[in-house]
Each structure stands twice: as structure tokens, then as C-alpha cells.
Amino acid sequence: MNEEEAWRYADELRDRVRPPQFPDRWFDLTAFGTGDTWTEAFRAAIEACHEAGGGHVRVPPGTYLTGAIHLRSNVDLHIEADATILFSTDPADYLPAVYTRFSAIECYNYSPFIYAYDQENIAITGQGVLDGGAGPEHWWPWVGTPEFGWRPGTPHEADDWAELQRMAADGVPVEERVFGTGHYLRPNLIQPYLCRNVLVEGVRIVRSPMWEIHPVRCENVLVRNVSIYSRGPNNDGCDPESCRSVVISGCVFDVGDDCIAIKAGRGPDGRRVGVPCEDVLIEDCDMRYRYGSVAIGTDTTGGIRNVFVRRCRWGGPGLYFGLYIKTNSVRGGFVENVFVKDIEISELTKEAVSIDLYHGDGHNGDDPPPIRNIHVASVRSDRTRSAYLLRGYPEQPLREITIKGSSFARVQRADIVSDVERLSVTDVTIGK
Template identity: 45%
Template sequence: MKDILKLVLGLLLGLVIISCKNQNEPVASDTETSAEVNFDDPWKQADEIVKNIKVPEFRDEVFNIMDYGATADGSKSSDEAFKKAIEACANAGGGKVLVPAGVYLTGPIHLKSNVNLHLEEGAEVKFSTDQKDYLPVVHTSYEGMEFMNYSPLIYAYKQKNIAVTGKGTFNGQADNDNWWPWSGKDVYGYKDGDVKQHDAHNLPRLSDMVEKGTPVEERVFGEGHQFRPTFFEPFECENVLIQGVTFVNAPFWVMHPIKSNNVRVKDVSVISHGPNNDGCNPEYSKNVHITGCLFDTGDDCIAIKSGRDNDGRRVGITSENIVVENCTMKDGHGGVVMGSEISGGVRNVYIRNNTMNSPNLDRAIRIKTNTRRGGTIENIFVKDLEVGQVKEAVLKINTRYAIYANQEGEFMPVIRNILLENVEVENGGEYGVLIIGREESPVKNVKLKNVTIKNVEVPLKIEHAEDIQFVNTTINGKEY
């Protein structure tokens, strides 16, 4: 009887061990290439995403900021006028807050549900250069880490049905005397001995809080710290429209929809060459349509994010269902980029009918991560891309990205299912295709179809990648 009991207990213990082991192992979908991905026609899904994004609608009532005490010659702040007009509009059930032609000084603008902030042609909104005007601190984010910091210049928190539209200009007034020196780079006005974002009381302290899991509300920075705010940040918002306006002179990232759903960015111009002046960074966001825009930036034109390290894993929201089309990319570190704050993962990105061309554009399509970030990046489709000139690579996938020290960890990234179709490149720069995978987790299932790359120094450099396919593809005149 004792022998039977021992046998039964042994079997039960074995089952428990197997069960625990299986729970700790990645599921098959995290380690194997999906057999269901259709490289022949993924664009029907892109059409569905665009079709299903709800465009905000607003009441016809107009709230002119001039009626609330605004000054249109830039001689004094119109901060209170913006606040009162937005408040009145929201209280009335929504409508259009109108900014007529003229120059307006203001502090941060906080949007509310059902409000369309509309800039007439000839309107320029200039934001205060006094950092104290961006207090008290609000719930925001810096490079994929949530915290309490200076308010974004235009901010919406947990709002629905909001818009920024028109043909006017938002001027962040960031320059080598305001915001930019905190980057710590001489070219942006930093001088030896000045405080900067990489000092111990800034990024290292915030990174330590993220590592320890400190609650966001306890990560209080703002005054006395050197974190630059984003320009326009809809945070946990639903149904967002950004259309027609121009952004210049941004302190940091320009458009940063974070944890938001149903976002359309249409016919927007970003002309801003400061540090970290990314054009549009959807983060933890779903159902995003970026179309007809011009990006001429100091960093990535478009960079899709999903949190840095433990914060990305804590939040656990994948950025997905993102369509980028009919855009022009000029200067920038990359045309369309995924990463490096990518710990929550990215999937279902559709990039079509875009033009990229500048001697100051480093890469066309880029994916960057490492084993601290981790993340699964999958189902990235590129079609009808025209590239005049890039510096480094047409396609760059790097799982050893490291701009900061200590970027090796225990979170192996997974990258799979990448398609480039109908791509024409006149001057490909240093590399045609540059892929740096990991032996433990190779980049999988990359297909180039109808791709022509001219004038490139190194056609291919590929490390640790599987299932790389070339169909009707030529690089420097050689077919692959």
C-alpha cells in the first residue's frame, strides 16, 4: 500500500513540475513564426483598420478665444482665455474653440472631451518659455517610463472625442536657450557644468524607480529636474483627431498618443530639429492612422513605442493596428521605426505609399530592441515605398541596440514577419539590408518582393536570421 501511495505521489509531483515548467516557458506563438500571416494580401486588414477608426464629431457652436480675453498680437499671455474658452465649450457639450489669425502667447493647453481646438490659417500659438508655467506636475511619460512631470504643451488626460485642427502653427519656442540644453548636447546649447537629463537625480533615479516598481504617483519630478515635456500628448484618450496644423520648435517628442484608441493624424506638418524631436510616437496605442503628413525632424519621423523595460511589461499593452500612408519623410534618424521602448510589443503595422528622401535621413525602416527591452515585434508590412536617399540602411533590424550602458538583460526579443514590397531606392547608403538578430532568437520570416536598391556600399549584412526570402529583388544591379 505504501508503495502504491509513493507511486501516486510521485506521479502527481511529476505533473506539477511539468505544469510549472510549461507555465514558465514561452508559448508557441512567442517562439514560432506564425503560419497564418498572409504576405500576398495583408492590405485588406489595413483598409479595415482605417475604415473602422471613428473620426470625432462636434457640435456646431463656436467659442472664439477673443471673446474670453485673448490678445492676438503676442504682447501678453492669453493663457486664461484658452482655459475659459475650453471650459465653456466642454460645459456646453462641446464644439469648436476658435483661434483666429494672430499671434498668441500661452502656457500649457489642457483639452477636454468634445472640444475641437481649431487654428485658423495665420494663427500662431507660442508656448511660454518659463518652465514654472508647466506646473503643477501631471501624469505623463518620458522615453517609455511613466511619472509625474511638467505638463505637455498640449495635454488631454482620459478624455474622449477631442481634436486639434486647422491651418495654423503651434510653436513650442524650444531652442538652445529653452528646454533643449537639458539634453546634455553641446549642439543644443548645453555647457559643461550645467544640469542635464542624464544627471543622477534625473534619468538614473527614474530608471531605478521603474526597476523597483515604484508606483507612478510616487515618481514625482518636475521643478528641480531636467525632463523636457512632450508637445501634444493625448493620454488614455478615445477618438482623437489631429489635422492640418504645423508643429515647430518642440521641447521633446512632438505627437505622443499614449494608451489611446482610435487616433487619426492627417495632413500635419512637423518641422522641428531639436533633440529627441520625434514626429509621432504612438505608444501602447491601437487603431492609429497617420496619413498625408510631412515629417522633417531632429529624430525619428515616426517611432512606434510600447514602454521601456519593467514599465512596458507592467503596463502590458501592445501597440497594434497602425497604418502609415501617403506621408513624406525628410530629415530624421528613421522614417518609420519600432522601438527602442518596445517592451510591450508591436504588431500589425502597415506602411504604404510613402516617400523618404534626405541626406540627413539615416534609415527608412528600422526595428530596434535588446534583451533589457525584449518585446515581440511582428507583422510589419511595407508597400510602395519610394526612397531617394538614406545614410545607413534601407531596412535595419537590430536586437543589440544600445544608446545607454547596461542594455543586456533576460528578456529575449522576438521579431518576425516583415514584408517589403514594391520598394524603389535610388541611394541606399551604407547597407541595403542590415539585420542583427540573436542566436537564441533569430529574426524570422523577412520577405523582400519587387525591391530595387541602387548605390549601396554593402548590399546585405545578416546575422542570426531565418527564412529570409528575396523575390524579384535587385541590389546594385544584382538579383538575389
Template identity: 45%
Template sequence: MNPSPTSAFESNRLIALASLACLALLQGCAPSQEGADDSEKAFIGWDDLPQILEQIQAPTFPDRDFEITEYGAVADNATDIKPAIDQAIAAANEAGGGRVLIPAGDWFIAGPIHLKSNVNLHAAEGATINFSTEPKDYEPLVYTRFEGTEVMNYSPLIYAYEQENIAITGKGTFHGRASRDNWWSWSKDAREHINKARQMAEDGIPTTERVFGNNTGLRPVFVQPYKCKNILIEGVTFRDSPMWFVNPVLCENITVREMTVIGLGPNNDGCNPESSKNVLIEGCYFDTGDDCIAIKAGRDADGRNIGVPTENIIIRNCKMLEGHGGVVVGSEMSGGVRNVFAEDCVMDSPHLERALRIKSNTFRGGFVENIHFRNVTVSEVADAAFRINLYYWGQNGDHYPTVRNVSMENVVVEKAPRAFYFHGREELPIQDVLVKNCQFNNISQPSVITGIENLKFENVRINGQPKNQ
């Protein structure tokens, strides 16, 4: 006999509660009980920001330069400078640290840059480093992630594995040269191989046996420190990445300051801290083909099995133009995300789709808590200004996501189809969302609000009218 809708709902609710209990055990605490005091929920808010900031310190480097011209590099945009950069990085590392200097000029590099501990890769003002678009130049394959799934794949254009005290600085430009004629064209035909990688993760196949590359369509990201500590990215410009731009994975203590990211290709996310801790992103400029900043924590089985959340992310004084979202959590966030603070930002493009967005589903699962967004001006978005969707892509499974303690304060949106789109799970609703001192102007459609508990509006106006509970 098929279950009635009511019994099916109750079954899903029990699954959701069991999922929450397991998640709580993984976090080392018991799930909060109905009617429990708020202090037991370990909510983190703006008052906790100074303490988190104290944990983020940019690395420093010895005052020694290793100029790549001393190792044979020629600025003719034709001669491969990879051998010279590799030698300069090795020399700086062996000397105990220093700055690998790329002077002004147009440079060509046929392959990736692999950073080593205590090395600051510095592109001087007027320097443009043009990367090869030939996939074989990014072999041998390295241990990496593709959209939250661990694989052996082409090397990121700038990569570091298990290094400490590394930096990419200067006023120069790193140009990935991706276009519809090379890397970006792969997005249309890669689905079979992407699904294969995800199924390998579900089946528990070791990462070293998940071998891709070989034109399978899994594009490399631009910058990926992997299992690294003490990272600085400052001042530089990145253009036209094959995939995501800056994607620290399993890293700690990261400062990204005054970086410019420009690329309107498929999946051209700007900055994606993933399964990483203590990250400051400030004074940056994003004009992207996907999310400007997307907080991630691994996908599906890999995200749950590795079980490392992303936490303590501070975003401030950034400018976002084109993109799917300004500040986004998900959707690859199966390991969980907590303590994200975004403030004093400007979002200024009719082609930006959302200002604040949280996305997951019952296949990806994960937890999201303590997400705070304030003092942001938004000229226009093409979708809802504030969106939480726990039915993302319509995928379903037994891993119920939890979302709680989310706030938006002092935000002005000049134009949007909707102010809010909250689509939570009735079995395990979104909890504790506060919208305070916000104005939403030129709103053309009503908000969608389902599957949410303890939603509060304080001094919120939509088209000049007070928003009631």
C-alpha cells in the same frame, strides 16, 4: 567553473525560449511549435488592412464656436492667452462640445493647453500660438511618460487625460519655441535623472511617487493625449518641440491627417503612438531631429507590467525628410507592437538615416509582428535602408525580443551605404522576413545578415544585380 561558450549559448537559448513562452501566455496563445502550419501563427497582412481601417473613425463636433477673443485673448504675442483658452475650453465642454477658435494673429501662451472631452481646438490659418519656454509655466506636474517610463513631470504643451472626442485642427501653427538656449540644452545633463526614473520603474515605485519637474531635465513632449479615445489632429503645423512632438499614450481610435512637423532638436520625434490602438497617420510632412514616425509601447519594467501593446497602425501618403528613421518600431516597445502598415510614402533627404527600422534588445524585450512596408520611394539614406537590430545600445538582460512576419515590397532606394542590416539573436532569431520587388541602387557596402530565419528575396536587385538567398 565557467561555462563553455556552447553551454552559455544553450543557456541563453533556453532563457529566450522561456521568454517567448511567457510572452505567448500573456497574448493568450501557445507559442508556435517547430513545423506548425503557418495559419496557426496568426500572421496579419495587407489583405487585413480594410478591416482595420473600418475601426478608425475621426470624431465629429457640434457646430458651435467659442472664440478666444470673447474671453479676453489679445493677439499681441505678449499677453498670456492661457486664461482665455482655459475658459473657452471649459465653456465648450460644459455646452456639450464645440470648436474653440484661435483666430489669425500672433499669440503668446504662458503654459499648457489641457483639452477636455468634445472639444476641437482650432487654429485658423494665419494663427501662430507661441508657447512659453519657462519650465515653471508647465506646473503643476501631471501623470505622463518620459521615453516610455511613467512619471510625474511637467505638463506636455497640449495635454488631455482620460478624455473622449478631442481634436486639434486648422491651418495654424503651434510653436514650441524650443532651442539650444532653453529646452534642447537639457539633453546633455539629464542622464542622471532619466536613469533615476527608469530605476524607480524597475523597483516598482508607484508612478505618483516618481516626482520630477524642478529642472531635472525631463523635457515635456508637445502633444500627449493620455488614456483618451477618439482623437483627431488635422491640418496644423507643430514647430520646435521641447521633446517628442505627438505622443498618444494608452489611447484608441486616432486620426492624424495632413499635419506638418518641423523640428531638428534632440529627440524631436515626429509622431509616436505608444501603447495605443487603431491609428491612422496620413498625408503628413515630417522634418525632424529624430525618428519621423516611431511606434512605441512602454519601456522596460513599465512596458512589461502595464502590458498594453501598440497595434493597428496605418501610415500612408506621408513625406519624410530629415530624421534618424522614416518608419521605426522601438526602441521603447516592451509592451509589444503588432500590425503596422506603411505605404505610398516618399523619403527625400540625404540626412535621413534609415527608411524602415526595428530596434530592441534583451533588456527591453517585447514582441514585434506583422510589420508591412510597400510602395515607398527613398532618394537617399545615410545608413542601411532596412535595418533590424536586436542588440540596440548594447544593453543585455533576460527579456528576449521576438520579431516575425515583416515585409518590404515595391521599394526603390536610390542611394545607401547598405541595403540591409539584420542583426538578430542567434538564440531566438528574427523570423519570416520577405523583401519583394525592390531595387537598391548606389549601394557601397555589403549587407549584414545574422540571426535570422526564413528570409526571402523575390525579384530584388542591388546595384542592378539579382539578390540571391
């Protein structure tokens, strides 16, 4: 795929990923319950909407405390301006455990706050707020670091995370990988799983326990005009994983980890499932904080291809990387056909372009990932540590890397290049 073909394909992708349509039926949440908690009202309103053949569940102005919300086919959860869905901080409100992924490994765990499994034509829309209620008192301490509220003697996820990885490595069936009660693996905020025709539009997301928007093995996903402000641990903004046909447009990311991270399963579990993430378009987004602006990895085991990024703004104090392709020979998989253009960078603490096979575990596995056909053009950067860092392996170099027509001002150190074949850097200015 060359540049001309790539951007033509990106336009076709944008045109074919259309929002689902819903019948003009409206179900007001307040008609299905009152009181201090609204979990049952959400369940009943969504079920009534679904059974009627679809439509919109309206969340009017006000604050609605709830546990897990499970969407059904043909239902739009519409959160009006001045409405807030406030999620409970009691882990019991996210039981029974559901089929999910924690850090790219399949298991049964606490339900994501808004969850759908094997549904089609679903949406979360409106100008309201999704408030995960997380912070140093709730959910974040489970990560196990004092920065986020953990104190000696309080629970954290290290033992459960180690056990889940062991189960995956040993081939334990997923139905036996049951966490939840008495365990400490944080749920994601929004997760459609094995769904088709998904829309998340307009809402504001704050205080998430972990990843905010995490579609898994979905097809035709549109995330647009969403703003996310959640600087907690592992608070990635949007993580399409093993999905096909995804468009992320017009969003703002001010988050505690990668703004967007494209994933495809991890390690032995990723090899077992073997589903790539492909055909992802990211356009007209603001990435403000914290690690990768657009990250590909770390979970690349199923493979990632056909990623297009254009007309985005990256930068701010505390934002690390721009394009950040990160994997290693333990994770494996492949990354190919990544095209980036028309990017404005105000400030990054590290590289504008980083493609690094020594991320995390380094070179300690037997599955060196092929990385090929990466094109970056028309980047205008005002401050970075380096313009680019490119590190392959001697036996598996990076291949066909192009950086062109770009300018990088106020660069603090020299670029790093090792084990790269067919590197082309043309019409690029780098200044100190």
C-alpha cells in the same frame, strides 16, 4: 497573417478610424481674454465649449502666448491660418505636474504643451502653427550636449533620467515619481493619454522641446496632413505608444530624431503596464530627416503588432534609416506582422531595411524579443548604404522576413544577415 490578409486588414483599419464629430458651436478664444498671455483664456474657452456639450474653440489670426493647454471631451481646438499658438519658455507655466510618460516610463512631470487625460472626442485642427519656442536658449540645453546649447554649469536631465529609471526598476509607485519643479525632464508638445477618438489635422508644428505628437494608451487616433519642422534633440515626429487603431496619413516629417516611432513602454515599467501598440497604418507620408523614417522601438517592451506602411517617400541628406526595427534583450517585448509596400527612397545614409537586435544595450539582458513576419515589397531606392541589415540572436533569430519586388541602386556596401530563419529575398536587384 499573410500579405493579402494584411492589406485587407489595413483597409479595414483605415475605414474604421474616423475623425470625431463636433457640434456646430464656436467659441472664439478672444472672447475669453486679452493681454500678453492667453493661458487663462484657453482654459476658459475649452471649459465653456465642453460644458456646452462640445464644439470648436476658434483661434483666430494672431500670435497667442500661453502655457499648458488641457483639452476636454468633445472639444476641437481649431487654429486658423495665420494663427500661431506660441508656447511659453517658462517651465512654471507647465505646472502642476501631470501623469505622463518620459521616454516611455510613467511619472509625474511638466505638462505636455497640449495635454488630455481620459477624454474622448478631442481634436487639434486648422492651418495654423504650434510653436513650442524651443531652441538652444530654451528646453533643448536640458539634453546636456553643446550641440543644442548646453554649457558646463547649466542644468541637464542626466541625473533625473537616471533617477526615473532607478524608480521604475525598483518598483516605486508612479505617484511617487514626481518631477517638475527643480527637475529637467523635457515635456512633449502634444500628448493625449488614455483618450478615445483623437484627431490632429492640418497644423504645422515647429520648435518642440522633445517628441511632438505622443498619444499614449489611446484608441482610434487619426493624424493627417500635419507638417512638422523641428530638428531638436529627441524630436520624434509622431510616437504612438501602447495605442490601438492609429492612422497617420499625408504628413511631412523634418525632425531631429525618428520621423515616426512606434512604442510600447520601456523595461520594468513596460512589463508592469503590459499594453502593446497594435493596428497602426502609415500612408502617403514624406519622411525627410533625421534617424528612422518608420521606427519600431526602441521601446518595445509591451509588444508591437500589426503595422502597415504604404505609399511613403523616404529620403534626403541626413536621413539615416528606412524601416528601422530596433530593440534588444534588455527592452524585450515582441514585434510581429509588419507590412511595407510602395516606397520611394531618394537617399538614405544607412539601410533601407534595418532589423537589429543589437541596438543600444546590445545583448545584455534576459528578455530576447521575438521578431517575426516582416514583409517588405515594391521599394524603389536611389541611394543607400546597404539594402538591408538583419541581425537576430543565435537563440532568438529573426523569423519570416520577406523582401521582394524591389530595386536598390547606388548601394555602398554589402548587406548584412545573421541569425535569421526563413529569409526570402526574391525579385530584388541591388546595384552599385
